[in-house]
Amino acid sequence: MRGAAKRGGYLLLGVLVLLAAVAASLTIGSRPIPLGEALDALLHPSAGEAALIVRELRVPRTLVGLEVGAALAVAGVLMQALTRNPLAEARVLGISAGAATGVVAAIAFFGVASLAGWIWFGLAGAALAGALVFLVAARTRDGSGPVSLALSGAAIDAGLGAVIYGILSIDAATFEQYRFWVVGSIAGRTPAMAGQMAPFLAIGLVLAVVTARGLDALALGDDAARGLGHRIQRVRLLAAVAAIVLTGAAVALAGPIAFVGLAVPHAARALVGAAHRWVLPLSALLGAALLLLADVLGRVISPPGEVAAGVVTALVGAPVLLWLVRRARTVTA
Amino acid sequence: MIIRVGPASFVLHRRTLLVTIGLAALLVAAVVVAAGIGTRTVPPLEVVRALLTGGTEHDVIVRELRFPRVVLGVVCGVAFGLGGALIQSVARNPLSSPDVIGVTQGAGLAATIALTSGLAYELVAPSALAGGLLAAVAVFAFGARSGFAAHRFVLAGVAVAFALRAGIEVVMSSAESIDALRAQIWLIGSLNGRGYEEAGAIGLVLLLALPALLWAARALRTSALDDDTARALGVRPAARRLGAGALGVVLAAAATAQVGAVDFVALVAPQVARRLTGAERPPLVASALAGAVLVVLADLAARMLLAPTQLPVGVLTAGIGGPYLVYLLIRRRR
Numbered sequence: 001m002r003g004a005a006k007r008g009g010y011l012l013l014g015v016l017v018l019l020a021a022v023a024a025s026l027t028i029g030s031r032p033i034p035l036g037e038a039l040d041a042l043l044h045p046s047a048g049e050a051a052l053i054v055r056e057l058r059v060p061r062t063l064v065g066l067e068v069g070a071a072l073a074v075a076g077v078l079m080q081a082l083t084r085n086p087l088a089e090a091r092v093l094g095i096s097a098g099a100a101t102g103v104v105a106a107i108a109f110f111g112v113a114s115l116a117g118w119i120w121f122g123l124a125g126a127a128l129a130g131a132l133v134f135l136v137a138a139r140t141r142d143g144s145g146p147v148s149l150a151l152s153g154a155a156i157d158a159g160l161g162a163v164i165y166g167i168l169s170i171d172a173a174t175f176e177q178y179r180f181w182v183v184g185s186i187a188g189r190t191p192a193m194a195g196q197m198a199p200f201l202a203i204g205l206v207l208a209v210v211t212a213r214g215l216d217a218l219a220l221g222d223d224a225a226r227g228l229g230h231r232i233q234r235v236r237l238l239a240a241v242a243a244i245v246l247t248g249a250a251v252a253l254a255g256p257i258a259f260v261g262l263a264v265p266h267a268a269r270a271l272v273g274a275a276h277r278w279v280l281p282l283s284a285l286l287g288a289a290l291l292l293l294a295d296v297l298g299r300v301i302s303p304p305g306e307v308a309a310g311v312v313t314a315l316v317g318a319p320v321l322l323w324l325v326r327r328a329r330t331v332t333a
Numbered sequence: 334m335i336i337r338v339g340p341a342s343f344v345l346h347r348r349t350l351l352v353t354i355g356l357a358a359l360l361v362a363a364v365v366v367a368a369g370i371g372t373r374t375v376p377p378l379e380v381v382r383a384l385l386t387g388g389t390e391h392d393v394i395v396r397e398l399r400f401p402r403v404v405l406g407v408v409c410g411v412a413f414g415l416g417g418a419l420i421q422s423v424a425r426n427p428l429s430s431p432d433v434i435g436v437t438q439g440a441g442l443a444a445t446i447a448l449t450s451g452l453a454y455e456l457v458a459p460s461a462l463a464g465g466l467l468a469a470v471a472v473f474a475f476g477a478r479s480g481f482a483a484h485r486f487v488l489a490g491v492a493v494a495f496a497l498r499a500g501i502e503v504v505m506s507s508a509e510s511i512d513a514l515r516a517q518i519w520l521i522g523s524l525n526g527r528g529y530e531e532a533g534a535i536g537l538v539l540l541l542a543l544p545a546l547l548w549a550a551r552a553l554r555t556s557a558l559d560d561d562t563a564r565a566l567g568v569r570p571a572a573r574r575l576g577a578g579a580l581g582v583v584l585a586a587a588a589t590a591q592v593g594a595v596d597f598v599a600l601v602a603p604q605v606a607r608r609l610t611g612a613e614r615p616p617l618v619a620s621a622l623a624g625a626v627l628v629v630l631a632d633l634a635a636r637m638l639l640a641p642t643q644l645p646v647g648v649l650t651a652g653i654g655g656p657y658l659v660y661l662l663i664r665r666r667r
């Protein structure tokens with residue numbers, strides 16, 4: 001099958017791009033470290049300054065970037081398939097806003113002042129908001145169909161946004177901490193945090209893989225999917241849980257990073273078509289690569305300062321997305 | 334019910350008519366209440382007298398302090414409601430609103446640059462208008478390929494919107510903090526301290542757009558058809574989408590340039606109008622009225638909720654419009 005060979009080629013290309021991004025993330029920064037030295041520091045723990053930078057700063061940052069980028073992109077695929085809407089992503093389904101509300105509550109009401117503490121509040125907030133969106137959608141006429149899901153998400157996102165603004169506008173001290181979380185960054189995260197979120201990401205990825213065939217069927221419409229023997233409510237529920245867990249963990253870890261979940265699935269579909277067994281892995285690879293490259297660019301773009309990855313992702317990714325849109329073939333979810 | 338006026342005829346659904354009249358009545362009530370409530374509350378009848386005849390003791394408060402702001406709320410609500418209805422019909426996507434296709438961000442980026450580069454304050458709104466329109470032109474140019482298909486248009490909008498949003502962040506982070514704060518306040522959007530001047534600017538655009546709106550109201554009737562069916566009926570779907578979409582963008586950009594990003598109105602008003610009337614696609618007049626009601630009520634809440642602190646109206650349109658949309662979504666279960 002030529003098609004499969006071509007798609008396999010794109011997957012391989014994705015792996016290579018990701019490896020290059022990892023290498024860039026380990027070596028480039030305010031103190032450039034040659035690749036050989038960086039690898040050496042990884043393999044042979046020594047006390048040198050370069051080794052310390054690689055192990056203590058760059059490795060955790062790279063791991064977090066891999067986790068968050070892959071999680072956001074896979075969650076984006078799931079949400080776009082669930083809503084059959086090319087605009088669906090963490091923000092549209094209210095999950096980012098849920099995580100943000102959790103973090104604001106942690107700062108304002110529970111006096112939690114560290115990133116490590118915010119993670120759990122962010123995850124809980126994302127899960128609650130995601131569950132709320134799906135409960136609302138399930139109570140509408142078309143039972144968590146694409147349009148109700150998208151609109152419930154947008155409505156709850158807006159409502160939570162207003163709540164957050166209300167709290168922040170009367171509590172300047174909270175705003176002062178919150179604004180560093182809300183830009184979306186993978187800097188300053190510890191290996192412990194990356195480890196805490198890993199189980200959630202693993203669960204989410206497994207669920208995503210399990211639902212891949214069901215999602216393909218959903219794209220044909222509810223009736224056709226039922227006719228093919230899929231239990232569509234179960235597929236929807238599993239995919240929704242996966243999307244919420246993945247996004248919740250990613251946003252809790254890195255703050256709301258918007259562009260990855262929206263754009264990467266479209267890029268992946270433009271390359272390998274709409275079948276989820278190809279789109280999911282390629283999106284994971286490209287999402288991680290995009291976030292890492294954006295983070296690397298953010299380190300060098302305006303020295304001596306750094307620009308948060310959340311800002312740079314759109315700068316890096318938008319031209320690529322526009323190029324893909326201009327091509328004759330685009331594939332919707 | 335079919336109405337014929339000379340050669341023109343159009344179908345009028347009874348429910349759409351009733352909902353539209355109901356929304357209009359609600360808007361009048363909202364205007365009177367909003368002009369009456371404040372640090373000094375004026376009873377509704379007195380408000381009406383002050384507005385119509387004048388010569389009451391509340392003339393200054395009602396006519397000069399509150400009414401201009403209420404009028405601005407009505408006008409920008411109408412512009413956002415119409416703009417959102419047009420854009421959603423063209424993109425065939427209930428999530429598409431001016432901020433999804435880059436208009437808000439284009440206006441925001443232009444305004445941010447104007448505010449942080451020390452340009453005269455009078456030039457901020459025109460720059461924002463130009464920025465919003467330029468962004469839309471870019472989206473149309475990228476999305477124009479192969480008959481202006483809906484998903485391509487939406488995706489091009491997303492890419493442009495995110496790139497511009499990142500541009501705003503970059504400009505903000507390199508600006509003096511006092512300028513960045515002013516830009517931030519502009520971006521959130523507010524009716525505070527604004528009035529007839531801004532309302533006039535939006536109103537002028539609405540007036541000029543009126544003939545085009547009448548055309549769009551007819552043209553959009555075929556927008557729910559697929560392209561092949563539309564072509565078979567002798568319609569040029571791409572040209573119609575382009576025209577209606579451009580009109581929606583102009584209205585949304587005009588409103589955004591004057592009051593900032595109050596754009597959740599443009600998402601929620603058409604959806605509320607569509608659900609109230611039970612129509613297939615967002616009805617234009619009802620969307621406009623729903624937008625106006627939402628902005629007037631939200632601005633009233635913005636003034637009063639934490640008085641004397643004034644909240645930005647955009648926060649309240651989201652805070653009121655979001656839950657109401659959820660209520661409509663749930664209520665219509667059968």
